[in-house]
Structures are given as C-alpha cells and as structure tokens.
Amino acid sequence: MSFSLMDKILKNVEKPTRYTGRELNMCIKDPAKIDVRFGFCFPDVYEIAMSHLGLKILYHVLNLRDDTYCERVFAPWVDMEEAMRANNMKLFALETGDEVISFDMIGFTLQYEMSYSNVINMLDLAGIPLLSKDRGTNVPFVCAGGPCAYNAEPIADAIDFFMLGEGEDIICEIIDVYKEWKKIPDHTREQYLEMIAEIEGIYVPQFYDVEYNEDCTIKSITPNRPCAKPVVKKRIMSDFDSAPTPDKVIVPYGDIVHDRVMLEVFRGCIRGCRFCQAGYVYRPVRERKADTLTCLADRLLSSTGYDEISLSSLSTSDYSQLPELTDNLIEMTEKKKIGLSLPSLRIDNFSLELMNKVQKVRKSGITFAPEAGTQRLRDVINKNITEENILSSTAMLFRGGWTNVKLYFMIGLPAETEEDVEGIANLAQKVLDTYFEIPKEERAKNINITVSTSSFIPKPFTAFQWCRQDTRDEIIEKQNLLKSSIKSKRIRYSWHDNKTSYLEGVFARGDRRLINVICRAVKNGCRFDGWNDHFKFDQWMKSFEECNIDPDFYLRERGFDEVLPWDHIDIGVTKSFFKREYDKSQKAQTTPNCREKCSGCGASCFGTGVCYE
Amino acid sequence: MSNYVLKYKRGNEVKYISHLDFVRFIQRVIRRAELPMLFSSGFNPHPLINIALPLSVGVTSDGELMRIGLDGDFNEQFVMDTINKTLPPGFEIIGIKKVEGKEINFNKINKAIYQCNCELEKETKVDIPSFLSNTSLLVMKKSKSGIKEADIRPHIHSLECTQEKNNITLKMCIDAGNNYNLKPDTVIEAMEKYIDGFKTTFYAVHRCALLADDAELL
Numbered sequence: 001m002s003f004s005l006m007d008k009i010l011k012n013v014e015k016p017t018r019y020t021g022r023e024l025n026m027c028i029k030d031p032a033k034i035d036v037r038f039g040f041c042f043p044d045v046y047e048i049a050m051s052h053l054g055l056k057i058l059y060h061v062l063n064l065r066d067d068t069y070c071e072r073v074f075a076p077w078v079d080m081e082e083a084m085r086a087n088n089m090k091l092f093a094l095e096t097g098d099e100v101i102s103f104d105m106i107g108f109t110l111q112y113e114m115s116y117s118n119v120i121n122m123l124d125l126a127g128i129p130l131l132s133k134d135r136g137t138n139v140p141f142v143c144a145g146g147p148c149a150y151n152a153e154p155i156a157d158a159i160d161f162f163m164l165g166e167g168e169d170i171i172c173e174i175i176d177v178y179k180e181w182k183k184i185p186d187h188t189r190e191q192y193l194e195m196i197a198e199i200e201g202i203y204v205p206q207f208y209d210v211e212y213n214e215d216c217t218i219k220s221i222t223p224n225r226p227c228a229k230p231v232v233k234k235r236i237m238s239d240f241d242s243a244p245t246p247d248k249v250i251v252p253y254g255d256i257v258h259d260r261v262m263l264e265v266f267r268g269c270i271r272g273c274r275f276c277q278a279g280y281v282y283r284p285v286r287e288r289k290a291d292t293l294t295c296l297a298d299r300l301l302s303s304t305g306y307d308e309i310s311l312s313s314l315s316t317s318d319y320s321q322l323p324e325l326t327d328n329l330i331e332m333t334e335k336k337k338i339g340l341s342l343p344s345l346r347i348d349n350f351s352l353e354l355m356n357k358v359q360k361v362r363k364s365g366i367t368f369a370p371e372a373g374t375q376r377l378r379d380v381i382n383k384n385i386t387e388e389n390i391l392s393s394t395a396m397l398f399r400g401g402w403t404n405v406k407l408y409f410m411i412g413l414p415a416e417t418e419e420d421v422e423g424i425a426n427l428a429q430k431v432l433d434t435y436f437e438i439p440k441e442e443r444a445k446n447i448n449i450t451v452s453t454s455s456f457i458p459k460p461f462t463a464f465q466w467c468r469q470d471t472r473d474e475i476i477e478k479q480n481l482l483k484s485s486i487k488s489k490r491i492r493y494s495w496h497d498n499k500t501s502y503l504e505g506v507f508a509r510g511d512r513r514l515i516n517v518i519c520r521a522v523k524n525g526c527r528f529d530g531w532n533d534h535f536k537f538d539q540w541m542k543s544f545e546e547c548n549i550d551p552d553f554y555l556r557e558r559g560f561d562e563v564l565p566w567d568h569i570d571i572g573v574t575k576s577f578f579k580r581e582y583d584k585s586q587k588a589q590t591t592p593n594c595r596e597k598c599s600g601c602g603a604s605c606f607g608t609g610v611c612y613e
Numbered sequence: 614m615s616n617y618v619l620k621y622k623r624g625n626e627v628k629y630i631s632h633l634d635f636v637r638f639i640q641r642v643i644r645r646a647e648l649p650m651l652f653s654s655g656f657n658p659h660p661l662i663n664i665a666l667p668l669s670v671g672v673t674s675d676g677e678l679m680r681i682g683l684d685g686d687f688n689e690q691f692v693m694d695t696i697n698k699t700l701p702p703g704f705e706i707i708g709i710k711k712v713e714g715k716e717i718n719f720n721k722i723n724k725a726i727y728q729c730n731c732e733l734e735k736e737t738k739v740d741i742p743s744f745l746s747n748t749s750l751l752v753m754k755k756s757k758s759g760i761k762e763a764d765i766r767p768h769i770h771s772l773e774c775t776q777e778k779n780n781i782t783l784k785m786c787i788d789a790g791n792n793y794n795l796k797p798d799t800v801i802e803a804m805e806k807y808i809d810g811f812k813t814t815f816y817a818v819h820r821c822a823l824l825a826d827d828a829e830l831l
C-alpha cells in the first residue's frame with residue numbers, strides 16, 4: 001500500500017477539486033497513442049479559468065484531432081503552490097496529472113496584463129527555463145495567444161511564439177507543422193520556429209531585433225531573418241457561423257464564476273468606443289445565425305445538465321437576430337425549466353418586454369455604462385449614449401419595479417476636466433430625481449444607485465494609444481472630488497484600486513525591457529496580481545528599482561511619430577484610422593457605428609462580416 | 614411521480630467533491646439523463662434529492678445512498694442504466710429500489726463500517742484488544758455546541774487491524790447517523806493517544822457500508 005503525493009498534499013489545501021480533474025465531459029485519451037501533447041495554460045485559478053469560453057473552444061478543437069491530446073493547466077492557488085514547492089512537485093495537467101514539462105507544447109491564454117506574473121511563475125513551477133533563449137530541445141514549446149498577445153512585449157522573451165487573433169484554425173496548423181518537424185533528423189527548436197513563422201498570424205519574438213534610442217523609446221523593430229514577416233497580421237474565422245464550437249463542455253464540480261452554458265452570439269463590436277481595445281481587436285463583427293445558436297443551445301444543455309444559459313458577446317442588443325433567438329430560447333428554457341440570462345442588453349422597450357418574459361430575472365441589478373459624466377466627454381470617447389437615453393431608460397425601469405441601478409464610469413479619460421468628474425455625480429443625481437418624480441404607487445421602494453469608477457488605461461490598438469495615463473495622485477484627487485460631489489445618501493460610490501490600474505497601464509503599453517522586472521517580481525513573491533489580497537504593489541515597485549526601470553516612462557504621452565512597441569503587429573484596423581479617431585476626439589466629434597456607416601477602419605481587409613452586410 | 618433510492622459508489626477520482634457540490638452535480642446528472650426531476654413546491658423550488666449521511670471530503674465509498682423524486686413512473690433498471698450512462702468515471706450506481714413511502718428510512722441509519730489504510734511514522738505494535746479494553750476513550754470531539762472532550766468508547770462496536778510493517782489497515786464499525794456520528798478520524802486520534810508509539814503520517818478512509826439495525830438498507 002502506498003499513497004500518492006497528490007493525496008497527501010490535497011488533504012491540506014482548500015478546494016481540492018481545483019486540482020483533480022475528472023469532471024463531467026472531461027476528455028480522456030491514452031497519451032501513449034497520441035503524437036502531440038498540448039497543455040492549455042490559463043494563468044489564473046481554476047474558477048476563473050473554467051469560466052473562460054476561449055479555453056472551451058480550443059480544448060474542443062484540439063481534442064477533435066486523434067493525434068493530439070489537449071489538457072488543462074491552471075495556476076495553483078497559493079496554498080497549493082506552497083505544498084507543491086515543499087514537496088518538489090512540478091506543474092501538472094488536470095486530465096492525466098502528468099507534469100507539463102514532458103509535453104510537446106504548452107500555450108498560455110493572456111486575458112489580462114495582471115496575469116503576467118502568473119505566467120512566469122507557472123513556467124518556473126513547471127521546471128521550464130523562463131526565457132526562450134535558454135530552452136533546449138527537451139522542454140516543450142511555449143506559445144501564447146489571447147487579447148493581450150497583441151502587445152505582449154513585456155513577456156515576449158519568455159514566449160517562443162505568439163498566435164495572433166482567433167485560434168481555431170491556426171492552432172491546428174502549428175500542430176501539423178510540429179509533426180512534420182518531428183520527422184526531420186536532428187531537428188532544432190529554431191527550425192520549428194522558422195517553419196511556423198511562415199504561417200499568417202504567427203509571431204516569433206526572437207526573430208525581431210528591437211533597438212532603442214537614448215531616451216529609451218524604440219528606435220526600430222526589425223526582422224532578423226527572411227522567414228519573419230515585417231508585419232504580422234492577426235487571424236480571424238471568416239465564416240463564424242460554421243466555426244468549430246463545442247457541443248459539450250466540461251462541467252466543474254466546484255462553484256466557478258460563470259457556471260452555465262454560454263452561447264457566443266457574435267464576435268466583435270460595431271460601436272467603436274475610442275478607449276476600448278476589445279471593440280477594435282475583434283473587428284469585423286461576425287454573427288452566428290439564430291438557428292445555429294438554437295441548435296447549439298439545445299445540444300449544450302443536454303450534454304451538460306446545466307440549468308442556466310447565457311448569451312455571450314460584447315453587446316447583446318447589437319445582435320441582428322435577437323428577437324428570433326430570444327423567442328426560441330425562451331420557449332426552450334421554459335420547457336426545460338432552466339434560467340436564461342441576457343447580459344449587456346441596452347434598455348429599451350424591446351428589452352424591457354423581454355426581461356418581463358424571462359422568468360428568472362431578478363428585479364435588482366441593472367447596469368448602465370455611460371463611462372463619462374458629460375455629453376462632451378462622451379463624445380470625446382465616442383460612447384454613444386445620451387443623458388436622455390439614460391434618464392428615459394431608468395424611468396422605464398423604475399416603473400417596471402427595478403430599484404437597483406449601477407452606473408459605470410471611467411475617470412482619467414483624455415481631456416477630462418473637473419466639470420466632467422462632477423458631471424458623474426450630477427448624472428447619478430438626475431437618475432435619482434427621475435425615481436422620485438414617479439408617483440409612489442407606480443414605483444417600488446428602496447432606491448439604490450451605485451456609481452462605480454475604474455481608472456482609464458490607454459491601451460494599444462485604440463484611438464487613445466498615444467495618450468498619457470493619469471498619475472495615481474491625479475486619480476485619487478478626482479476620486480475625492482467625485483466623493484465630495486455626491487450629495488445623496490442613496491448614491492453609493494465604489495472605485496478601483498489605483499495601484500492595480502497603474503501597473504496594468506505599465507504592462508499594457510510596455511516593451512521588452514520589462515521582462516526582467518516581471519521575473520524579478522516573481523522572485524520577490526508577486527503572483528495573482530489581479531487578486532487584491534495577493535497584490536504586492538511594494539514588491540513590484542522594489543523590482544522596478546532593482547532592475548533600474550522607471551515605470552512612469554510607460555505612462556507618458558507618445559508622439560505620433562514614435563515607434564510603438566506593437567507597430568509590427570497588424571490587427572486589420574489601421575494606425576491611420578486610429579490617428580483620425582484621435583483627431584476627432586480632440587474636437588469631440590463622434591463616429592457612427594459600423595451599421596450606420598462604415599468609417600473605413602481597415603478591418604474590411606478580412607473580406608467578411610459587417611463590412612459586407 | 615415516484616421515488617427511488619439509489620445505492621452508489623464514489624471512487625478515488627471523485628472523492629474530493631464536497632457535499633454541496635455533489636448535490637448540484639447530481640441535479641446535472643439527472644438533467645443530462647433526461648429524467649424529469651421532481652421539484653419541491655414553494656417560492657424557490659429545488660429538486661427533490663436527499664443524500665443519506667453526507668460523505669466527508671477525501672473519503673471513498675462502496676455504499677452511499679440517495680433518494681430522488683422523478684415526475685413519472687419508470688422501470689428501476691432503466692433509471693439505473695440511464696444515470697450510469699451519464700456518470701463520469703469514479704461514480705457508479707450499484708443498486709436501486711422504487712419506494713412508495715418511508716420503507717427505506719435514512720433516519721434509521723445508526724452505524725457505518727469504515728476501512729482506513731494508515732501509514733505509521735514507525736513500525737509499532739498495535740494491540741487492539743488492549744486498546745478496546747479501556748473503559749473510556751477520551752478525545753476532543755466537534756459537536757454542535759463546539760469542541761469538547763467526549764468518551765467515544767461506547768460508540769465503537771468493532772475494530773480490527775491487519776499490519777504489514779508500518780502500514781496498517783483498520784476496519785471498524787462505529788456509530789453513525791443523526792443520533793451520534795463518530796468519524797473514523799476521531800478513532801484514529803484516540804488510538805494515537807492511547808497506544809504507545811502509534812502515530813500516523815497519513816491515512817485514507819473508505820466507507821464500506823451504512824447500517825440500520827445492523828443491516829444495509831439496500
């Protein structure tokens with residue numbers, strides 16, 4: 001009789017099902033009969049990772065292949081990491097429990113900048129050399145994708161190659177090439193990277209030399225061999241309706257963040273808010289047909305046993321077949337006695353009627369995101385929502401029995417004045433007034449308004465990519481101004497931690513020099529930076545100092561002629577379009593959405609989607 | 614509308630699922646099996662699923678029991694097969710009985726048989742008869758009113774031990790159920806206190822059976 005190390009360790013960690021796999025619909029294969037073992041790494045804890053739709057899609061796509069076994073690899077929570085390190089246990093995959101260092105390839109999905117420390121820490125836990133240049137042929141290839149991959153220069157030296165854009169096709173292409181490469185006698189790592197560098201969407205950082213000016217800005221980014229394209233263009237699924245999507249997904253045992261069937265209705269966003277990276281990088285908008293989605297919903301519900309289904313997109317109301325889809329889904333969910341949730345709906349007559357039809361909607365949380373307090377500033381950021389929209393919608397809601405309104409804003413936006421900050425408080429007050437103008441008998445009791453602000457962070461591939469980010473002191477000042485401008489006790493104010501936003505800003509527009517800081521910070525104990533309880537700002541600042549890098553450098557305003565760290569990446573939307581959008585923002589001019597009028601952003605180069613409707 | 618009592622195994626693969634998670638899991642399994650669950654009436658209807666004496670996290674079992682209500686009348690074998698088909702490895706339904714009223718009453722469970730595989734710090738002579746000959750075995754025990762000292766001797770009905778160097782296997786029949794629930798962990802704690810040199814470094818618990826009046830309910 002002997003006990004496994006795992007059993008001994010799991011006795012003393014919280015939520016052991018984070019580490020044991022074996023859930024409903026987990027893919028089981030015999031590793032001995034597989035050519036390629038792939039570890040899909042999500043650099044966060046199980047509950048977050050398992051809520052992510054992209055993981056489910058690529059897990060499905062890879063495991064459809066008989067030659068490949070895709071397993072899940074997540075960041076162990078701090079208690080587990082401690083136990084693993086104490087017992088010399090290496091990072092393992094959930095499906096087989098095998099160490100990932102024996103895999104052929106591991107791929108990180110980069111969903112937010114604050115997970116970079118976890119990426120490095122997971123490599124360390126796996127026993128894989130942190131930097132690409134130090135890896136031999138006996139360790140897996142390390143790749144990465146996801147929204148942050150468009151500018152993942154801060155961790156570029158740790159990644160062998162990036163896959164830019166949507167991964168369904170490209171991930172299969174790199175596996176095909178991997179099998180070819182394996183057959184080559186005396187193959188080298190470099191050889192493989194050279195082979196895949198030919199594939200559209202593959203970015204191999206070590207094939208590009210970055211030169212800096214004396215002031216630390218970038219002088220040039222140049223390919224150092226013929227296979228490396230001067231500019232790497234992202235990939236998209238042109239026919240999204242028929243793009244592969246799982247008809248069964250893993251059903252976790254423990255409680256996760258999004259524990260339900262998620263239907264991906266469309267990709268992209270027609271709106272073009274000037275601060276929103278997601279709105280630009282997923283262009284052009286491509287939809288799935290209502291019929292396709294209805295069938296998919298039915299199959300997913302039967303294969304998972306979930307009792308809730310939710311739509312997933314950047315803005316549900318912009319789905320062109322929404323009435324048809326919701327009719328079908330309401331019928332289905334009533335028959336099966338399951339809940340339907342419809343996030344990111346714009347409030348209008350149609351959606352109100354809809355919400356009344358859907359049984360499981362709680363009459364509490366309704367969210368608006370005006371993002372800015374005055375019409376002028378909303379025009380600056382191209383947020384197409386007016387005060388009148390908000391007030392008439394909230395009036396409708398209050399009459400319909402809702403009493404909990406959340407208003408989301410950003411502070412620190414470009415060209416923001418005191419008046420704009422005060423405008424946030426004024427708008428909240430007007431919403432409150434709207435409630436009191438409704439006769440008592442026509443409204444429910446206990447109105448509750450929450451104003452929530454995050455700090456604006458200029459992101460690459462947005463119209464504001466050149467802008468300066470407010471300092472922490474400026475943000476605190478604005479937060480205080482807003483606090484003192486809110487007069488009513490019925491309006492609550494909550495705000496984001498300025499330290500997290502500061503660091504996120506550094507990494508969002510960071511360059512390759514930051515890798516040393518990240519590795520150092522991990523040594524200094526930083527991980528799970530997205531979790532307030534674990535975020536060690538002081539250690540980060542210490543690490544910057546130790547590496548002699550000034551983080552403020554990355555938050556400054558950039559000139560239009562400056563080489564940006566991501567200039568060799570092409571998302572389809574052109575730099576000249578962003579420049580135009582920036583100029584219009586200076587004049588507070590708005591830009592129509594893709595369905596009203598095409599603004600020639602460049603994404604039509606993909607030959608599909610809303611640009612050709 | 615009919616009620617079924619199911620007897621099932623929980624293996625190594627699924628032993629870390631907490632009770633709450635397990636109940637939610639079973640609901641999903643029944644939905645997947647496309648069996649029409651019965652819901653409680655009232656403001657917040659929940660499926661009628663009742664688990665006899667929840668298993669602690671980390672414990673495997675050969676004889677768990679649950680009762681489910683289904684909207685319709687189904688053949689026992691059919692229900693068992695349909696559910697088994699949708700269960701992931703580690704779970705298996707091994708017995709089923711359709712019940713009308715309370716002929717299988719989970720409240721009557723008063724004992725359980727456990728097997729514990731223990732790894733000892735060092736090879737120690739384990740003299741069970743002399744351990745059991747103590748008139749009282751006092752250990753700290755969790756109860757509803759907090760942790761306090763309790764005599765567990767009256768609640769141990771049998772205890773056997775086989776030993777191979779520093780590995781021992783304990784088989785015990787102890788009180789279980791709503792009236793008095795003794796955990797095997799507490800028995801091992803008592804052994805560590807009362808047997809000289811007896812110290813476990815790790816042990817795994819397996820529940821063999823739940824008993825009511827010395828017989829299995831199903």
Ligand code: SF4
Binds near residue numbers: 284594595611
């Ligand atoms: S090319 Fe026109 S329609 Fe297409 S995404 Fe850009 S702005 Fe929208």
